[in-house]
Amino acid sequence: MTDTTLTLTPVRSSSGSGEGQSWLTSLADWTVSLMEIIGPVGAGVAIALENLFPPLPSEVVLPMAGLTASRGSFTLFEALLWTTIGSVVGAFMLYGLGRWLGAARLRAFAAKMPLLHPEDVDRTVAWFERHGGKAVFFGRMIPIFRSLISIPAGVSKMPMWRFGLLTGAGSLIWNTIFVLSGYLLGENWHVVEEYASILQYVVIAAVGIGVALFLYNRIRSLLAARKDA
Secondary structure (H helix, E strand, C coil), X not given: CCCCCCXXXXXXXXXXXXXXXXXXXXXXXXXXXHHHHHCHHHHHHHHHHHHHCCCCCHHHHHHHXXXXXXXXXXXXXXXXXHHHHHHHHHHXXXXXXXXXXXXXXXXXXXXXXXXXXXXXXXXXXXXXXXHHHHHHHHHCCCCCHHHHCHHHHHHCCCCHHHHHHHHHHHHHHHHHXXXXXXXXXXHHCHHHHHHHHHHHHHHHXXXXXXXXXXXXXXXXXXXXXXXXX
């Protein structure tokens, strides 16, 4: 009987290998190795970890699932199925953290933190109750935000069936784009790596600006309150 097992080779970008490779390329190599060992389930595990550790970019992990599928180790359908399952499982872990924390614990935490007030928690929960559905669905397509959005969903006690449905739908769209890119680009996957790196920096910069603006407005309001007093 002929052995048809496919052995996957490490992935290398056009920038070279060894000492010259980027951390994203190293992540790609690890992802391919994981899928080589446990099959498409490995893609789901990698994406679940990406939800829990936002610095791991799905924009690199997902194309690797497509690349592996293009090599014939498993089917494109399996790649999409397991990456979406991984997205949902990872999101529910953070959702559970939000449910455990609850608004009351967050209010108590905010009361002890400088520049934060319990009212900030109340405003966030109120906003999420109005716009939570859109935030969860579209948030699945924004790096870093896709992980963090699960926590306020848990805090506001969004129904689990609704959270799961919105997370699954948004994740399927996002995953399909990047899994297909890896499947179609094949060994030229590094094209995705280049854009993924840029996207990561843009999102991090946007988050940094948002935090800076929040702190600026908070400090200004505190100084104005002291002046009036």
